[in-house]
Amino acid sequence: MEYVLKTNQLCKRYRSFTALNGLTMQVPKGAIYGFVGKNGAGKTTLIRLICGLQHPTSGEFELYGAKHSDKAIANARRRMGAVVETPAIYSEMSAVDNLKQQYRILGMPSFDGIPELLKLVGLENTGRKCAKNFSLGMRQRLGIAVALCGNPDFLVLDEPINGLDPQGIIEIRELILKLNREQKITVLISSHILDELSRLATHYGFIDSGRIVREMSAKELEAVCRKCVRLNVTSTKALANVLDGMGVDYKIIDDQIADIYAKPNITQLTLALAERGCEVISVEEHDESLESFYISLVGGEKHE
Amino acid sequence: MSNLLSAELHRMFRHRYYWIGTILFGCIPYLSMYLIRQADIRHNNPKPEPPDGILFAGTFYLPILIAVFVCLHIGSEYSDKTIRNKKALGHSRTMVYLVNWIVCNAGVFLTYFIYVVVSFIGGYFLTNGYLTSFSAMCGDLFISFMITMVYTTLMQMFVMLVQSKSAGAVISLVFAIFIMLAGASVMQKLNEPEYMTADILVTYNGDVNDQHQPNPAYVRGKEREALMVVADILPSSQSMQLAEGAFAPEKLMRMPVYSCVVILLSLAVGISLFRREDMK
Structure with missing residues (x-):
């Protein structure tokens, strides 16, 4: 099986607190990988490490075969889009301007893909409205749209449905399924809302106290449950x-x-x-x- | 790096608060000269005050503006969390830091350049022109640009290492006020006259003797030399020396060298700490 992300004995310590304690996991290509764990289990810490926001204390991880310590990791990260905790969007800019800014950072030659991207996340009618005036669900969808700039193959979503109303949850779920099925994007989605995750995930990784306690496919889980x-x-x-x-x-x-x-x-x-x-x-x-x-x-x- | 640079320059130049700040700062010298001109007319002053002092005085107040600008531009990257997007796209931390440094300096340079141009034009239209020669003005301009660069580099370092818009704003503003007061204090000590007002002594046989009383506040010896070095290093005291318009020609070389050292050291410290820092 081909893996997008592989971690090996990954550790992250903050002074005396150990957030990740020898975490080993594998995210198969094309999967919706549900990363399950309670608050403080280490989900966000792992995502921060993958995104390069923090450095592991020990252990290693590979993204598209590029080790985290290699220079090639920069190119591997270009194939990845991420929404870590809250969506990273410029609050003073409109949805279109946010996407244009991301396109410029990526060095994309034209803004042609922006209307399509906005339509995909259902924000095509937001006009000049600043992102600071968006609802939480709209901000979340804009965050996903920003992460989708540059057509990534791997999407990392950290608690994407936190704080959303039922309608917002359904919209995000359908969007993730659409991205996975139609665009073949591998999704790593962390959540502690298990019921919602069970409607999406094809694979699961259960994390507790900074280590994976079990990894299994949805079929295996179905058999167990x-x-x-x-x-x-x-x-x-x-x-x-x-x-x-x-x-x-x-x-x-x-x-x-x-x-x-x-x-x-x-x-x-x-x-x-x-x-x-x-x-x-x-x-x-x-x-x-x-x-x-x-x-x-x-x-x-x-x-x- | 060019993608990141063009994206950041675009973000800065499209920000209305940047242009409001720049226009307001540009109005200060014109307003100052207009008020001086009005005072001259009111008092029928035959010799209007030359505007040389105003030309580079802006560098003294600039740290406040730089603190606000850097906090708004870089601090919003932390409050909106958009700095993550750059890292997640594979841009190195050194690149992110350097691009922010270039963009902030470009923004501050433009603001200050507008200030200088307004001062220069206003000086000729509202007053009788400058006493300083054009070549000396160019030298002063170079020093003043180095001063703005020192301020920008230091403020950027604070904001990027603190990783918080509000905390960064507080630290930068406190630093700006502290460095202005420190510069003013150093210059005040150095500008103390060596002797106090002369006592005139008339002897019995009618001789008149001038006796200068030494000023106890005057700093002498090694302490004075050290203070002079500090005055040449501190950007705020450099600004005051520029506004006073009278310093030895060797300072024209010495002050930019000190500024360069401060800039390079701050950049090195800033980048090395930023590379090691855990981003939230």
């Missing part, structure tokens, strides 16, 4: 016998609780269990969300 029926019975031994006979996939949690990864006929199941002297105490549909998976991964209460 698949829907099940949780049964509370007097004997899971009897239940296992019945389920084996029915050829159903299940998992015994303890002496009384088991998860069944199917939708069994409850009457048949109850009757079969009754024949073996086993009572059904409760039945509930259970699905492990990304949220509960994340909590189980990083260890719930300890991290609250």
Whole structure:
């Protein structure tokens, strides 16, 4: 598999505080990589390092095969667009002027692509309105448009839906999906809003205390978080016998609780269990969300 | 670098606050000369005051304007976080620092150049012209441009290293006021007369003796030499010497050399610290 970004044992320390502690991760080309972690886990720190805003204390990372210490990293960064925390836009300029300024910094010969870019992010009708008078969602979209100047192959978005209203969240989500599907842009998106991330990401990296605790694809996560029926019975031994006979996939949690990864006929199941002297105490549909998976991964209460 | 430079120059020259500041600063010498001219007419002064002192006096007040300008131009890069875009696009920190230095100097040079042109033209139209020769004026102009460069380099260093528009503005303004007061204080000490008003002593046989009382505030010996070096290094005291219009020709060479050393040192320190700094 081809990777856009690879980090190896990346560390970043601020005096006595360790923000990244041997972080190793890989972002596959063409993916929407959901970078999941609670506040202070090290998500923004990693993005700052990738963007060259800060230097790693130790370890290394590669962007399009260029090591962070090589001079080639400057060219690799030209293939990347980023919105770190808040959108980096000139508040005294209009949307068009902001994009023109970015085009000039990039040394692009003409401004021809600007109307298309504004249309893509839905800001084509903002006219001479200064960015300081934009709503948060509009600023966020303008930040993404600025990051898209120069047609990057890799887009880094740090908490892009923070503070947005539901409509704004939907707009940003659709924009990211459109960029990924239509323009084949690889997206690294950090967030702690897991439900939203689960609608976008094709790959996940779970970060906790400055290190990746697990990396997986969306398919792998789906398998882990698949829907099940949780049964509370007097004997899971009897239940296992019945389920084996029915050829159903299940998992015994303890002496009384088991998860069944199917939708069994409850009457048949109850009757079969009754024949073996086993009572059904409760039945509930259970699905492990990304949220509960994340909590189980990083260890719930300890991290609250 | 040329892309970044042209983008930044474009951003600076399209900013209305820059032009408002430049026009207001350019009005100061004309207004000063007009008021002096009116006072001369009112008092029927047969010998109007020459405007030489006003021509380069602007450099003394310039640090305030430079502090405001540098904070607005570079500080907004930090408040709007747009400095990240440059780094994220692969521009090196040294390049970002140098481009900002060039752009700020270009902006300040233009503002000051307009001030000088207005002073020069106003001086000939409103007064009887300048006593200083044209060649001496060119030398003074060179020194004054070096002074503006020193101020700009130092202010830029503060704002870029502090990484905050508001904190940078406070530090730059405090520095501007401090350096103006320091320069004024040094020049005041150096300008103390060596002797106080003469006492006249008439002896019994009718002889008249002038006795000059030494001025205790007059700085002598090595301390004076040291103060003179400080006066030649500090941009504010350089400005005052320019406005006074009377300094030895060797200073024409010495002061720009000191300015050059300050500029190069500030640039070296600024760039090396900026390269190491963690940007937020």
